Amino acid sequence: AVDHLQIARELGPLIESCSDEIERIRDLPDNLFERLIEHDLFRLVQPRDYGGAEVSPLEIVRFIEEIGRHDASTAWCLGQNNICGAIAAWMEPDAAREVFSSPRQILAWGPGPGEAHAVPGGYRLSGRFDFASGSRHATWLGAHVPVYLADGSRKPAVDGSTTPYTLLFPRESVEVKDTWQVIGLKGTGSDSYVVEDLFVPEHRVVARHLSTPRRVAGRLYALTQSNLYASSFSGLALGIARAYIDDFVGRMRDTIPRGAARSRGHNHVVQSKVGQSEARLRSARAFLYETVEEIWSTVQSGADPSLDELVRLRLASTWATQQAREIIADLYLAAGALAIFESQPFERRFRDIHTVAQQIQGHAAHFETCGQILMGMKPDRSMFTF
Known part of the structure; x- marks a missing residue:
């Protein structure tokens, strides 16, 4: 089997080297795009029947999380385009082969x-x-x-x-x-x-409604595309936060402010922020991973996910995204004036994570919806079923 996580790690330096150009042209540059195509990285969620890898939900989360450590826009495109491709599971076979005829058909x-x-x-x-x-x-x-x-x-x-x-x-x-x-x-x-x-x-x-029979046998497609978007984009948020913490620690440890005798890393507030951020990130990641594994175990058994499982997935994904945003906001403030410079690895990730958190899949409004269901009420369930 292809180790897509290892491929993501190997592509990390190239992705990081392209990050300024990605920001400038507002797209993936040709040299990076060709490497992604070479490794067939836009068909991870497509059915095997049509040339896709049909990876498990946790594999796509891990993959997007790793890419997100290196560049958020690249990870977002891969998440979006890959999960769009899952629609092949509901398409007539001839139509699916027409639309997804090669790795370049995105x-x-x-x-x-x-x-x-x-x-x-x-x-x-x-x-x-x-x-x-x-x-x-x-x-x-x-x-x-x-x-x-x-x-x-x-x-x-x-x-x-x-x-x-x-x-x-x-x-x-x-x-x-x-x-x-x-x-x-x-x-x-x-x-x-x-x-x-x-x-x-x-x-x-x-028709990709829950009531529509799927045309392929893979159990991945017992999950809706909304379920996959939520989990993968929250994985991206975790990846951005992971990179932010790592770079923050390195800069604070090595940077001596003007007029100071020791590095910023000796500041007690900075030390506390690092400890709390690490705990928050790891706990949010554990909640997401555990929930994705549980729901995958259910669908592999032949059952469809229960409403309780879908609520937990929505909670875990939203919580991961919002925790990542809060972690980065706290560390951005703790970094002081250093964080505002484009030459530092902070301001772009600050902008990116706030954009991720504004998107519908990670929006804090989901806590209200989940809370209503947990209390036995009947709110709009469209974000769980489509």
């Missing part, structure tokens, strides 16, 4: 208002979609929209619900807008795209 998508209307042979799609991470090197894009039949009624899912469908189409068939002017995760190129009355054939209209 899918990206983003949310946005839009709709599709039935016409002979398929649907006409219109809308604007944003936050399409990894779209600059993608070959395919997707849209999650309500679908309307010829009589104007909403096309239901298998269980009768009105969950959106996903339509897939070549990137070159739509207008991509350079909108990614942001403070963090700059290198993800999470642009917007506009679709105007685009014909999408029936075979590239995908």
Whole structure:
């Protein structure tokens, strides 16, 4: 079996050497992208039936965490593009082979208002979609929209619900807008795209609802893409925090402030912050890893995850992301003026982790949802099931 974690470690120096360029061009540079393709690192979550590695959930978390230690934008793109590829498990085989025909066939998508209307042979799609991470090197894009039949009624899912469908189409068939002017995760190129009355054939209209039978046997796909996004992006947050602590310790140990006799590392506040940060990071990581392993054990047994397990996964992933953000915010303040310089390894990670924590998968609002369920209430469960 391919050791993707070891590959991530070996690529670490190259990724770090590209980090300034990644930030500047707001994309992955060609030399790095080609190495990722060479190691087939955009198909880790795709079904084996279509050339993917179909790794376990914990493997993708570990992989993204390791890449995140070296560059957050690279890790985010790999997480996003890989998990988009899991949709192949719900696609008609011929359509999956069309979209995912080689390691260079990469899918990206983003949310946005839009709709599709039935016409002979398929649907006409219109809308604007944003936050399409990894779209600059993608070959395919997707849209999650309500679908309307010829009589104007909403096309239901298998269980009768009105969950959106996903339509897939070549990137070159739509207008991509350079909108990614942001403070963090700059290198993800999470642009917007506009679709105007685009014909999408029936075979590239995908239902990925829980009620939709999967077309491959792999137990990985008993988890939703939302479950995989949550766990992998929280792994990324842990990777950013791990690198931040390590660099903080090195700089504080070796830097002697002006007018001081000893390094910053001798400051009692700095020492306490390091100890607390290490404890918080390791406990958050342990909670995430334990939860991912538990839910994977359940699905490997042939069962679908219970609501209790999905709540724990959402709690663990959100907690990991928010703890990573708090750790970095505390250490940023403790580093003093040193932290504001672009020449130091602090300010970019500070911006990146705050951007990660703003994204829906790691947003603190999930604590409220989980708390309601734990108290026996019935909140919106869409973040657990789609």
